[in-house]
Amino acid sequence: MEHPVWIGSSLNFDLNINPIKYPDEEFKTKEAGSCDSIDMGRKIFENHEAGKLVAELNRMNEENKRLSEMLTVMCENYNALRSQLDDLTNNNNKSNAKKRKSESVTEENRVNGSTAESSSSEEEDSFKKARTGSTDVKIKVSTKCVRTDPSDTSLIVKDGYQWRKYGQKVTRDNPCPRAYFKCSFAPICPVKKKVQRSAEDRSLLVATYEGEHNHPNPSMPAEAALGLSLGAVPCSASVTSTGPSVTLDLTKTQQRMNGQDYSSQGCKRESEESAVSQQQFFVEQMASSLSKDPGFKAALVAAISGRFLQRSL
DNA sequence: CGAGTTTGACCGGCGC
DNA sequence: GCGCCGGTCAAACTCG
Numbered sequence: 535m536e537h538p539v540w541i542g543s544s545l546n547f548d549l550n551i552n553p554i555k556y557p558d559e560e561f562k563t564k565e566a567g568s569c570d571s572i573d574m575g576r577k578i579f580e581n582h583e584a585g586k587l588v589a590e591l592n593r594m595n596e597e598n599k600r601l602s603e604m605l606t607v608m609c610e611n612y613n614a615l616r617s618q619l620d621d622l623t624n625n626n627n628k629s630n631a632k633k634r635k636s637e638s639v640t641e642e643n644r645v646n647g648s649t650a651e652s653s654s655s656e657e658e659d660s661f662k663k664a665r666t667g668s669t670d671v672k673i674k675v676s677t678k679c680v681r682t683d684p685s686d687t688s689l690i691v692k693d694g695y696q697w698r699k700y701g702q703k704v705t706r707d708n709p710c711p712r713a714y715f716k717c718s719f720a721p722i723c724p725v726k727k728k729v730q731r732s733a734e735d736r737s738l739l740v741a742t743y744e745g746e747h748n749h750p751n752p753s754m755p756a757e758a759a760l761g762l763s764l765g766a767v768p769c770s771a772s773v774t775s776t777g778p779s780v781t782l783d784l785t786k787t788q789q790r791m792n793g794q795d796y797s798s799q800g801c802k803r804e805s806e807e808s809a810v811s812q813q814q815f816f817v818e819q820m821a822s823s824l825s826k827d828p829g830f831k832a833a834l835v836a837a838i839s840g841r842f843l844q845r846s847l
Numbered sequence: 848c849g850a851g852t853t854t855g856a857c858c859g860g861c862g863c
Numbered sequence: 864g865c866g867c868c869g870g871t872c873a874a875a876c877t878c879g
Contacts, residue, residue: 699852701871714870718851728870 678741679732689713689729691741697727708733723748 680691689711697715704711710731717723725745732738 698850700873702853703869703871706868712869 674744674746676743678743680739680741681737682739683737689731689739691727691729691739693741695719695725695747705730710736717747719747719749 678691678693695717696719698718699713699715701714702711703714708730710733712728712730715727715729717725717727725743725747727744728742730740732740
């Protein structure tokens with residue numbers, strides 16, 4: 535990673551840049567007194583330009599603050615909506631499971647009867663687990679159908695996660711072998727995956743996922759990961775009397791992740807361990823996002839140039 | 848040599 | 864109790 539490793543929750547870039555001696559300054563000292571009227575005019579012009587730049591910087595700073603606040607509000611709204619969606623999905627799953635139990639529909643029939651989309655997904659409770667009596671532990675089961683080349687014998691469904699195959703079996707109702715996978719991206723991830731070709735349509739790979747990942751998807755884009763899991767990252771670029779500084783206030787982010795604010799949104803971490811690893815992941819992603827953000831770069835350049843101007847006055 | 852895959856053996860649930 | 868079946872284990876094997 536080319537980005538710096540930031541320790542602590544608050545990042546502060548203090549741009550204490552040593553005054554740079556411009557060739558112009560040398561010219562001034564050498565020929566002091568010889569061109570007073572020209573120097574005066576230049577100084578007035580520079581003061582005027584610097585004033586304009588400082589005003590522009592202040593304006594940008596205000597706008598940045600306003601946008602940060604808007605972003606925070608948007609993310610809070612998003613989290614609230616997401617928790618509502620989760621509740622609705624859970625309720626739906628419960629009713630679906632009951633329905634399927636009564637109808638005695640096998641999973642294979644359901645999959646074959648699904649739409650002929652190249653890729654589809656749905657979630658349901660494990661009625662198999664319910665059958666075995668362990669109704670307390672609800673394992674999330676989802677299926678995904680992927681259309682592949684029928685001549686391709688590999689049972690690989692690309693979903694961004696890292697899987698380790700631990701078994702293969704030919705089942706009674708399907709001549710195609712079923713492969714068993716465990717998630718190997720995180721050592722304690724409980725998710726399992728079964729992949730089997732559809733008996734009726736050999737070009738259709740049916741992947742059945744059991745359980746939920748306790749880690750982010752390794753292939754998830756940085757922006758999506760940030761938006762889904764963290765919300766806004768408050769940051770500001772400012773020019774003060776003591777000099778310009780760019781501050782990333784991650785304390786708010788941390789509060790949101792660990793404190794009441796975050797948990798009240800229904801986004802509780804599953805374990806402390808995963809929370810710590812996720813924090814590290816997010817900090818890296820934030821650094822990456824900021825370094826790519828042209829707006830952030832512009833603000834930084836403006837702050838540095840403002841500092842130069844102040845020093846040269 | 849270590850990590851991942853293959854494959855036969857084994858285990859537990861279920862129906863008869 | 865027995866056989867069937869799906870799921871898992873683990874030793875052997877392969878590959879980089």
